[in-house]
Amino acid sequence: MAVQSFRMVNSELQNHTNSEIENGLPKGLQMFPGEIDEDNNVHHRNGTVWTAAAHIITAVIGSGVLSLAWSIAQMGWIAGPIVLLFFAYVTYHTSILLADCYRSPDPVTGKRNQTYMDAIRANLGRPVQVWMCGFVQYTNLWATAVGYTITAAISAVAIKRSDCFHSSGDNAPCHISNNPYMAGFGVVEIIFSQVPDFDRLWWLSIVAAIMSFTYSTIGLGLGIGKLIENKHLRGTITGISIGHATGELSKAQKGWQVLQSLGNIAFAYSFSMILIEIQDTLKSPPAENKTMKKATLIGVCTTTFFYMTIGCVGYATFGNSAPGNLLTGFGFYNPYWLVDFANACIVVHLVGAYQVYSQPLFAVVENWASKKWPKSRFIHHEYIVDVPCYGALPLNLFRLIWRTIFVIATTIVAMLLPFFNDVVGLVGAYGFWPLTVYFPIEMYINQKKIVPWTSQWIGLETLSVFCLLISIAAGIGSIEGIIQDLKHYTPFKTTY
Template sequence: MKKMGENGVVKNYQQVSNFPSLEVSLELQNHGVSKCLDDDGRIKRTGTVWTASAHIITAVIGSGVLSLAWAIAQLGWVAGPVVMILFSFVIYYTSALLADCYRHGDPVCGKRNYTYMDAVRANLGGFQVKVCGFIQYLNLFGVAVGYTIAASISMMAVKRSNCFHSSKGKKNPCHMSSTPYMIMFGVAEILFSQIPDFDQIWWLSIVAAVMSFTYSSIGLALGIAQVAATGTFRGSMTGISIGAVTETQKIWRSFQAFGDIAFAYSYSIILIEIQDTIKSPPSEAKTMKKATLLSVMVTTLFYMLCGCMGYAAFGDQAPGNLLTGFGFYNPFWLLDIANVAIVIHLVGAYQVYCQPLFAFVEKWASQQWPKSEFITKNIQVPIPGFRPFNLNLFRLVWRSAFVVLTTLISMLLPFFNDVVGLLGALGFWPLTVYFPIEMYIAQRRIPKWSTRWVCLQILSIACLVISITAAVGSIAGVVLDLKKYRPFKTSY
């Protein structure tokens, strides 16, 4: 139907009262600007299956892959691969449920949820929104700490491999502190954190994804070479034996291995943010499910190869960090390339994870103090040959302070395996399983005690038990590490 607008302009509306966003879209079409804007009035999204997959792979194939050989060593040839495959199925299934929650109501025309918290607010509301926000942003903060630790370990590995190589068999322990390397990584992140929005780091994600494949492939190749050199597949069906470790350590380590595997697959906390970069049609949920399936298949293949070949190469002595645990054998230059690739990847992965947290704080600050020029004003900084850069003083101060804080905490707790396991345990159940399942039940109005409802709840409870056991194992590991650690002084 036709409706008279302001200044006598006739606007062509259809009967879409249930979806006001469509009215906006139709109005924009009549003014010839729909080619530039989406149905919510924002600049048209350009993301595809490939860019979404790049974001996911950047987030998933991170430092977690390096601890998988150690995790399989704790569980053995039977339980290790089985647990990894089960985690991949759970991650894919719950991610598909979460993708359906991007739009509230109608999957094509419903109101968009720009963040994970927006989705929880739209589908569950109440106190659960605050709980979700606290867990999500605490987990993102923790990931930043974990990635800083992992990057410093890889930078030290490059330095130590060259130290061992130059000593040519001489007894040189090549000890060094991780602190300077964490500071170097922090300085790089302060610079990259000034990229304003999530959708502007697609190029960084692609570079990081390429790097992740590079070092994963090198780790796999070195594992194969090690097996070929020894002529045997090491390891056992049940993992590290009691005797090499105590019975209590075996239990704690097995629990921690669950956390390491969970961390290696963790990306649900930024799934909605990634989905918000995807163009439509087809629907964002359909594209996101394809990207999720592709990414989970690729990462699981790499994880199985890297984890299993690492365990086959080292057996019960599998290192906590695969590429720094080869003992700096030749070719040392190949290990250097792999560890440099890890550092480059982690620079990008840090941003992929932290951008949602940056955006949340900046949005909150602008709502609290909308008239503050310190918070809202952008300063045009000319860059020769490029478009001017919009410098925001609040963004500069807040993001720099965040990076400094995560770097300081990393210096205090440089325990790669235990921190990775703890992060995986804390974030896995609530963010990867509980909230996606509960939001899906609410959105699809699945009847309580129906067969599907019961099955979803059983899955949720089972994953809760896994998360609790993994957290206990990781905390026990951190406690043991702290007994022999001296902050800022311990060298490796």
């Protein structure tokens, strides 16, 4: 139950000849038994519709859910839910198209494409598009890791502040720095990132999915409880008002924040960049695309239900003053232990989600290095370490150094830009159009040989252009938000 990039079967394996593989795994690799597929590659494909759905839910129900009440508050009761459903539809529709691109040229019997870039190469073939896909996908994965570091630290700080408020009163300053918590999260990720075969940590995705359900349910429950206490629904048809009174925005501020909210919702639905890798874990028969379509339906419907209920209940509870982060903005103070537990669940979930999004990037760098220097002992040699409660863990010096540098880099950038809504919005805007919309549509058009200017072609291309405009607008709004935040922030010194 793990994404192909998670498994990280030793890169040495790719350098052995087919005859060596046919006679068994190379010496030192017998600890990673797997099945030899039709491409003479060793893989562990044991995934089902439920394991794939779990991976999707782990990837999708993350920090994005916490900003939805704020996002709806920017647009109001009519536009907010409509936009949320629009993103759900687009994500599901294009993911169905992408599922058919796992094998090519035939979606059932064709050659496997084990990564998103492989699918681009097989279905489009133009080097510039392959390069653009790789650049956007892997920078987006890196940026998502930064966003998860920020979110995990904010949740950890919220636990500390909640305890402070409980002991000192709701009006106590309780200012705390995010930096130690970001550093601690980074240390944990360095440890987990050293596991080369994520298939042996399949439980991490299960735990992460359970945690995401848990804190989402707690947030929903707290919102319903607060709503009952208020005895009326809050919020307006058009969201936060324009004017000069307290809590109102100027026209420019209103426009920027509406655009930023689009990026936040796009981020909440982003998982297409790892869909191919998830599909590569599925066993067959039945055909992988059929299983993946069912898993996508389960994943998107489940997340949309949570998103719609949490976003709308949060907005109904807090109205136009909905916090940017539902569980850390201290709209809820009590019961403080339950708020603390929800934030702890967020941290645990993001430990797993960080790996879900980082492992594909780890894989592409290590596979490139393996091919570039096929005889390098530094890159290929494995040192076996016996880890209690885990078993034999192969450590590789290149993997140890490179992955550690990666985690440190994401941690430092998170410390420099610890702005939850703005960073989440920017990451969502950056990756939504190319990875969720453009490439799946273009690959599908090419694979199915859809004739230009037919009704189907016009419909797909119109959707692509419309989503491009949304991504550009959301990106501009998020960048404006970061610029404004930087005016009031001192790196490594500002506390919250």
